[in-house]
Amino acid sequence: MTKYDLKELLEYIDPSSLSYQEWCNVGMALKHEGYSADDWDSWSSADSRYKKGECFTKWNSFNEEAGAVVTGGTIFEYAKRGGWHPPVKEKYKDGAIDWDDEIGSIIDADSVDSIELQEPSDNDWHPSNELIRYLSTLFETDDYVGFVMQSMENDKGKYIPGNRGIYKMTAGELIEKLHKCNDDIGEVLGDYNQEAGAWIRFNPLNGEGVRNADITSFKYALVESDSIDIGKQLSIIHQIELPVAAVVYSGSKSIHAIVKIEANDSKEYKERVAYLYKICDKNGLEVDNQNKNPSRLSRMPGVIRGEHKQFIIETNTGKESYDEWVEWIESIDDDLPDEECLADSLKDIPDYAEELIPGILRQGHKMLLVGPSKSGKSFALIELCIAITEGTEWIGRKCKQGNVLYVNFELDRPSCLHRFEDVYNSLGIPEGKRHSKNLYTWNLRGKTLTLDKLVPKLIRRAKKRNYRAVVIDPIYKVITGDENSASEMANFCNQFDKIAEATGASVIYAHHHSKGAQGSKKSMDRASGSGVFARDPDALLDMIELDMNKEVKEHFLNEARVEAMHAVLDKYVPKWRTYIYQTKKTDDHDFEAMNDYCAEMLGFEQMNELQYLTELKVDEAKHITALQISGTLREFATFDPINCFFKYPIHFLDNGNLLKGCRPEGSKKKSKFEKMNETNKKKQDENIELFLNAFDQLNHDGQVTVKELAESGLMMGKTQSALRGAIPRWIKKEELKGFEYSNGIIKKT
Template sequence: MYDLKDLLEYIDPAQLSYQEWCSVGMALKQEGYMASDWDSWSKADSRYKPGECFRKWGTFRNENGEAPVTGGTIVELAKRGGFSPSKGRDYALNWDSTISDDGDKIIDSGWLEDKEIVEPKNWNPIQELITYLETLFNSSENVGYVTTVYHGEDGRLSPQRGLWDRTAGQLIAELKKYNDIGAALGDYNPEAGAWIRFNPLDGEGIKNENVTDFRYALVESDKIPPARQNAIIRELELPVAALVYSGGKSVHAIVKIQADDYSEYRKRVEYLYKVCAKNGLQVDTQNKNPSRLSRMPGIMRKGHKQFLMGTNLGKKSWDEWAEWIDAVNDDLPNPEELSDVWDNIPPLADCLIDGVLRKGHKMLLAGPSKAGKSFALIELTIAVAEGTRWLGFKCAQGKVLYVNLELDRASCLHRFQDVYRALGIPAKNLRNIDIWNLRGKSVPMDKLAPKLIRRSEKKNYDVIIIDPIYKIITGDENSADQMANFCNQFDKICTELHAAVVYCHHHSKGAQGGKKSMDRASGSGVFARDPDALLDLTELEVTDNIREMLRGKAIIRGTEKALNEFVKDWQNDVGQDDRLSPTAMQEYAGSKLDFDQSSKMAEYVSTEIAREEHCTAWRIEGTLREFASFPPLDLWFDYPIHRPDSYEVLKDIQPDDGDPWIKRKQVFAKQQQKKGKETLDMYLDALEELMPEGTDSITIDELAEVTGKSKDRIRHDFKGSKRYPGRAKTLQKEGYKYVDGTPKEPAKVIRINPDNE
């Protein structure tokens, strides 16, 4: 068995979420430790509050048969911090151990072995310098180097400006010709050594603006022994083009940066130095300029060799190395075998909204403007806080954080009060609602998420509602990858706080009825596919008949309100059928109320009618990941709340499909149908007039004169055409047939018997 107090040394409380911190306390209590043990360890966290551990300790109980949190939790957290069960305490991470921002180690400096630097025995300085030049430069590129020094104010030998007028190809040729570095590059001071610039120059100078290609950066440190520098550089797999021992206290790594310009060079060098620092290699930041000097291999310095330790080490390129660093630093869990958990599968999260959303999951409410989305989210806030229903769905009672990004503080607070009153719910649990007003202070979601998590860690929220998200979107909402990164912030909030996240977004432009509910939200399809529950609001176009029926209902409500106020036991005088009739109700009320009471009733009726006329109709459809989809839910937005369509008058309305071409085709078809019927009626009326009883035929000339139609048009209508194929059949059923003319006889319409022609 482990001493859990010893294992706590491996766990940094500042790196834990609130729930993990509580789990440590639960485990200590379960295993028989004292609250003071938990309190002493917790003091290392800046969030520590005196007395909180002791207050929380008393609430830890093993109830309802739930499995207790045991010491195994602390062991697992200690492993994450570097504890090795097989080695025990002697192998704890020391204070120099490097841990990434995400908690994953790139290099554990407590375990890293130094890599000694051994001077080469068969040293060939000329060939080393040639190899260096061939590795870093093209033959036509100018190289800057320094072999001359001066005495600085501190008495040290420092490099002068040097030369930059020769190419790598020229230097290599000189080295091969003379087989002597001094003869090729100039004599150097063996006490100081010599230097070389690792990026190509334009031949005009040695400043940053003279660099022609931002190809390499220098990683050099003299704060730790060279053997440790060598080990870290190689363990980090830096994309090193050339590694040179300085002959003194440092190793010089010429690292492939491969930047397109100076701006990108600076960003990559900052990132490179940051990674090195996190892993125990404190880089000399004075060397970050692209025109900086580095130690030249093949040179003697104070009796020691400046020599080439290797070329093209580590990863092949900057991109490959950066991807590798990201992979090492990921915070992904390891795969688990299903067989290991088959008999102990964790329970599903409890429902927050019955049949719609579980605790710790995500929900998106989408809809067009003026759908009352913000009011719907306030209604949801109240429903969770009070443990009531939302749009007909039962909600579990809990604590809510409402993040207001759009309204000023006063307007937001008034809305909550207005919605409470309109719902008719007593405000008994206002302590369950926190409002974070951020209008004018909102930041992009990737910056907001950590701030939100930090403020919420100890609040135990069951749901966090963010309204609306367009205020905090980062990037292009039509970009799938950018919106995936945006939506990942919601996952972080859910994971860190174990709370559901609910947010709303607007529809794309145009009518939406012809689209699937998950395709209506504006921007990338990620919005529809990311949440565990998507509820979509679509407006319904209310017909005049429905409005008239609702007007009648409003008259009845206003009348009943007056009768309730002025007439005692009026229900006993009015039958059930009459109570459904506006006319009958008003006639009864007129017989019972005096002038003043009737005036009051008129006010009530007028208010109810105005309310009904201003209501808009909506349909909610759900796309759910955890539950079967529910039947479409029809609602009225009766400002400031949504109410169910209790009269069920909306169920047969189809949302506007939004396709203007289809609508034009439908209108045209109706017009043609009407026009066709008018043409048929005209023919039949004309034929009845021209062919009285006993007349078997008339000429086309006669029919054309009466109808005003051309003879060709009459022939097409009576014989049939592609445009009007049904017209000829109808005329034949009525007993008329077209007969073509001959040289002796004109074309005619004759009377026939359709049944036995």
């Protein structure tokens, strides 16, 4: 950290503006940082409360060995309140937040120094001034203030408020009476039990009650934590710059920070308090969630509780307002790049990322493979992993060679390894020539986290091996949120960007088709769920099954029979190929000629063996499927559809053009009625997606009214009447699963 002269920072701090505790904090910080008591005394002399020699006496009482430490950071905080601005936020000046930092994590709570609290001595104890300062800080003179002086002991021996208290006096009335009471606040507020202390509400009331509904202005929220040392609590409050109006010592094991919330209504108050508590929790200040109500009681300064005083530690610290604080929090988290001047950028245009799969996918980009169930998507991805590892072809394109990580969610480890071995063998790559030392599998079946939780762990591992590609198979195992929600799936797909950005690897993943026939749909419309799946990746490859005609099927059956003949002839007639070529002068794949030759050359037992093997090969051939791969590409021109076959366990191209004229399954010509139904279904799907997006935006407490939907404009101008008719129909037909409708209100069940 840059070193500053703390004596220069003291010029920004008016000692007369500090509480007794804050004044002590300055002294302890100076002592900790190696300054002298003279420095503290010289600065303190500007205060009308200054007493000669007091600084030196107090200085000698500061004892860090007792466990309380105040560092120079406290003086930084007080100086900022006085108008000093550091040239740069030291913690973040070297760049963006590291990947492992959580959003909202500003500090390392384990390394926070503890600030020693200095309880006012009896000579310095002025209860009226404590309470006047509190009221003046938090309330307007005409605000009604609620407080409770009576207490009762519960069955656990803990003192709690004994009643609803008083709530019909204004801050102005209280302050006027406190000025005249000569520090006997019981005369103004009523007597209290000094074993229990007393309580006060921090938000103004309407003078009629003390419920949340009686709050007139949602100004403040209470932050209280009793799980860590009090001095650390205060230090964390300083370091995360909470917009504090007042901090009060409770007289026990916590401090009460009254934080500026400045909400317009109860709904906004609830949202802001939730955000406030989230940031506190992430930075080690575990907040008591029971305090989230705006009418909550807090500890009243100026009273005794047991052996300690309830007193104001400080007022108006941290950021000036809630909005300023949120902007600061988010600016710390903002790891976005700066804007660029196009004229300057065009002078030095970087090269394109190299092509991992030529004409389809660049290094560091995303690719989605979509297909029907049992079309061999996982085998296609394994083939791609091997092609990148070996630098060989995949769907006819030679891949850039490099390390690959295959993330397996679906298969147990033995099955996954057997698949790789089977594919390697079927591709004809012998073990001695493989580069499989560069191909890694991460087997997570039964250990699957949601993708947002998994990604940081994946990135930490991926950074060690400089992967060219990370292949995730399948994604349905790690989807977070509703597959049909555009906003939720956009957030889900953003996780792939994080992997690519952090590792430089291409991210390749598979998804399945929606239910029903796909042949009549465009390739971008076949993926199950939200259209985000099709729009998000840089390359979308869609696999659809083709209807093989009789000729194609017969071709593979004959190929199977010939393959069986070759195997038996290799076993019993080693030189048969020479004879076929030279004597018969025929092709060794001519089924009729080979059939005649086998009948001529093989004996009875050998023909039986051939028949058995032929039956096995023919059965395999009957399970061959034909597929067409089409692409929707962001970086390249669209390529002509690629026809191929899947014969377990690999795909191979239709180099013989056997599939010419074969159509995708379900692509028969539609009747006029079918086309009309399809159009209506498409419109309905679009309307449902609009509804889901609108519900996400308007949702409060799990419900939205039809009136709100219509007036929001998010439903493309649909009237209340139209929505009242459509939404119940969608729910009844289960087009909207998980919703219910009644009396104009849609609820998420």
